Amino acid sequence: MRDKRKAGVLERFSRALDLPADVVAGLPRMNIIGGNEILIENHKGILLYNDTDIHVSGGNVVLKLHGDGMSVTAMNATELLISGRLLGIDFVYV
Amino acid sequence: MLNIINYFRGSVRVELTSEFPERFINICAQNNIALWEIERGDNHTLRVSMRGEGFRKAQTFTHRGIGQIRLVRRMGLPNFLLRYKKRYALMASVLLMVAALTALSMFIWEIDVSGNENISKEVILQELNELGIGIGTYRKSFKPKDIQNQMLIKIPELEWLAVNVTGSYASVEVREKEPKPIIVPENEPCNIVSEKAGLIVAINTLEGSASVKVGEAVEAGQLLVSGLINSNVVGVRQVHAMAEVTARTWYEYTSVLPVNATGKKYTGRERTRNAIILAGFRINLFWDNPKKTPVMGTEKTVKRSTLKLGERFTLPLVWVTETLTEYEPVDFTVSYGSADAFMKYALGLRLDDESQGAEILSADFATLEQNGVYRCDMAAECLESIAKTVGIQ
Numbered sequence: 114m115r116d117k118r119k120a121g122v123l124e125r126f127s128r129a130l131d132l133p134a135d136v137v138a139g140l141p142r143m144n145i146i147g148g149n150e151i152l153i154e155n156h157k158g159i160l161l162y163n164d165t166d167i168h169v170s171g172g173n174v175v176l177k178l179h180g181d182g183m184s185v186t187a188m189n190a191t192e193l194l195i196s197g198r199l200l201g202i203d204f205v206y207v
Numbered sequence: 208m209l210n211i212i213n214y215f216r217g218s219v220r221v222e223l224t225s226e227f228p229e230r231f232i233n234i235c236a237q238n239n240i241a242l243w244e245i246e247r248g249d250n251h252t253l254r255v256s257m258r259g260e261g262f263r264k265a266q267t268f269t270h271r272g273i274g275q276i277r278l279v280r281r282m283g284l285p286n287f288l289l290r291y292k293k294r295y296a297l298m299a300s301v302l303l304m305v306a307a308l309t310a311l312s313m314f315i316w317e318i319d320v321s322g323n324e325n326i327s328k329e330v331i332l333q334e335l336n337e338l339g340i341g342i343g344t345y346r347k348s349f350k351p352k353d354i355q356n357q358m359l360i361k362i363p364e365l366e367w368l369a370v371n372v373t374g375s376y377a378s379v380e381v382r383e384k385e386p387k388p389i390i391v392p393e394n395e396p397c398n399i400v401s402e403k404a405g406l407i408v409a410i411n412t413l414e415g416s417a418s419v420k421v422g423e424a425v426e427a428g429q430l431l432v433s434g435l436i437n438s439n440v441v442g443v444r445q446v447h448a449m450a451e452v453t454a455r456t457w458y459e460y461t462s463v464l465p466v467n468a469t470g471k472k473y474t475g476r477e478r479t480r481n482a483i484i485l486a487g488f489r490i491n492l493f494w495d496n497p498k499k500t501p502v503m504g505t506e507k508t509v510k511r512s513t514l515k516l517g518e519r520f521t522l523p524l525v526w527v528t529e530t531l532t533e534y535e536p537v538d539f540t541v542s543y544g545s546a547d548a549f550m551k552y553a554l555g556l557r558l559d560d561e562s563q564g565a566e567i568l569s570a571d572f573a574t575l576e577q578n579g580v581y582r583c584d585m586a587a588e589c590l591e592s593i594a595k596t597v598g599i600q
Binding site: 158159160161162163164184185186187188189190193 | 229232233236239242243245246247253
């Protein structure tokens with residue numbers, strides 16, 4: 114609860130001072146190249162993984178990616194590279 | 208590119224089995240274990256690639272009851288080298304080969320001479336050898352600039368020389384001196400003399416006083432146009448004589464050819480033998496019986512192939528193939544027609560060379576057979592410029 118409040122404060126603080134929110138507040142950043150490659154930085158882990166759906170936690174938001182032939186090409190503590198034919202993204206705020 | 212890096216660093220392919228395999232990979236990621244090529248098996252199985260140390264660390268997570276991890280295969284260069292770690296002789300051979308190639312590339316194994324026309328390649332190589340440059344010379348043992356200067360002193364006919372060393376290959380480029388024509392400057396007085404003997408057909412004097420007329424026969428060196436002009440007003444004055452003098456000139460040459468000659472009749476038998484030249488030392492790969500003397504004549508053709516790696520890295524190994532073709536000496540008589548044609552051709556070439564672009568008006572040939580030889584006499588008449596400028600002495 115306290116972390117969520119802290120994250121919200123940092124987010125508002127970064128917006129107020131026009132600072133990059135992904136650096137200051139640790140918000141997830143997503144780069145989509147074409148419709149085939151997605152790079153997610155500052156992720157908090159994979160919640161669901163199969164050929165058609167990959168759910169990634171971004172802290173206070175869950176990114177639900179669905180498509181065909183989805184797979185995680187590379188992953189480390191902060192970055193996640195997903196490849197496949199992306200059909201849609203849903204954002205679920207927690 | 209990442210695949211190349213992962214190959215050199217080495218990696219493993221593992222299979223994760225867990226109730227929630229996503230949780231397993233999240234824990235791996237949070238513990239700085241990089242993962243790639245994540246493939247889903249069934250609902251409880253994932254296959255991932257990771258580095259070796261990541262695998263060791265991931266194995267500790269299985270003790271927490273998160274899941275099971277199984278090694279599928281090892282990949283990469285470290286795994287490849289591990290398989291051969293007991294093969295000491297193989298490793299030593301590879302190292303020895305690399306060392307030998309590195310060491311051999313520091314020496315010159317091939318020298319090529321280009322640009323020479325009158326000076327033979329053997330003369331240039333001989334002089335270079337005396338200066339310490341030859342097959343097997345250490346590349347750093349000489350300075351090309353010093354060699355250039357010394358070679359120009361040793362062979363005065365050379366105008367310019369450059370030695371370029373690339374790898375084990377040395378390229379020697381030369382330029383020979385050309386005889387400079389004697390040119391009298393236009394502001395200096397001069398005469399015009401005859402370069403060759405001939406009969407004057409045209410003379411056009413632009414400056415100076417003509418000493419000959421059309422139709423007059425002149426000898427080589429005879430004065431044609433004088434640069435000294437006698438004037439009643441200023442006396443004798445000197446000028447730079449200029450004139451176009453055209454004359455008929457004659458050339459006579461003779462060629463002989465024996466009527467009977469000895470030729471070669473090939474029997475069809477030939478033998479091939481090989482040898483190796485290693486760093487200048489020849490090793491024959493054949494053995495000829497010294498007591499056995501050949502009955503027939505033998506013609507030898509030698510072919511040399513230098514072993515190279517790429518364009519400029521020459522190895523000190525030359526493969527020599529000698530082909531010995533057997534022939535039988537046969538006496539035969541040269542026909543009149545063949546001798547006549549050959550001698551006319553040879554005399555024609557000589558005339559073209561010595562007349563230097565003169566217009567050939569006529570060329571008569573007479574071929575006779577006399578005392579066992581064919582004799583061909585040629586008389587040619589040409590039209591050419593015979594004016595030559597010389598300074599007034």
